[in-house]
Amino acid sequence: MGVVRALWRYPVKSMRGERLAAGEFGERGLDGDRLYAVRDPDGKFGSGKNTRRFRRMAGLHEFAARYDGDVPVVTLPDGRAVRGDAAHAEIAAALGRPDVRLVREAEVPHHDEAAVHLLTTSSLAWLAERAPGVEIDERRLRPNLLLDTGPAPELAEEAWLGERVRIGGVELEILRRAVRCVMVGLPWDGLPAAPGLLKTIAETNDLKLGVHARVVRGGTIRVGDVHEVGCSAPHSP
Known part of the structure; x- marks a missing residue:
């Protein structure tokens, strides 16, 4: 058992996100998470990796996104904030890609592998030691x-594969380990670049x-909620 240390939502895929005190979780994951993405003319979405659906777009990590109600507000690298419903040209110019647009998710979620990404202290x-x-x-x-699983340097969540984790009133099933990409070594929101970090994880x-x-x-998860592994939350009659 432990507690939720932090809760993060990323309105636009591969941009910096917003730290929340509480969030609603449903089948799609955290409400509004990665609901928007930058799309190129080939229909691929901006990401930190190249795959069948995603295309690496250098510079996306220099943007930040938050919600104003249901509308994403994007902060450009120069500090200006633009609303998502009128931000196409500004984002394209800042990226140096005149043909990209900010788009809302359609039938297929923008998540890489699953609805929720979970990490432990x-x-x-463990990573800091290495x-x-x-x-x-x-x-x-x-x-x-x-x-928060305490200070012990171990990969606690890897022991939970196939288990259920109850957090507040929410129940999650742990599916697989998360594959990292080049974004772990980029400078983030005041953090310096760490060019060798991805190699270390590899x-x-x-x-x-x-x-x-x-x-x-x-249901709802709040910062400070207790999490418990290996049990199924009781369902209401």
Whole structure:
């Protein structure tokens, strides 16, 4: 057992996100998380990696996004804020890609592998031991949930694969380990670049850190909520 240390939402995929005190979780994950993305003319979405659906777009990490009601507000690298419904040209110009647009999710979610990304403080401590001199912070790894599992430097969440985790009234099923990409070594929101960090994760843990999960039972999660592993939340009659 432990508690929720931090809760993060990323309105636009691969941009910096917003830290929340509470959030609603449903089948799609945290409400509004990665609901928007930058799309190129080929229909691929801006990301930190190249895959069948995603295209690496250098510079996205220099943007930040938050919600004003249901509308994403994007802060450009120069500090100006533009509303998502009128931000296409500004984002395109700042990226140096005149043909991209900010788009809302359609039928297929913008998530890489699963609806929720979960990380523990134990894994951060584990990584810090293997990357001396690097400022280790959850912002480099972009989780939705950071769970406080104490200071022991171990990969606590990897032992939960296939288990259910109850957090407040929400129940998650832990599916698989999370594969990292180049974004872990980029400068993030005041954090300096860490160019060797991805190599360290690759050499010490097969390029993986943290886990992905699906929502079995939705509800509200708040910072400070207790989490419990290996039990199923009781369902209302």
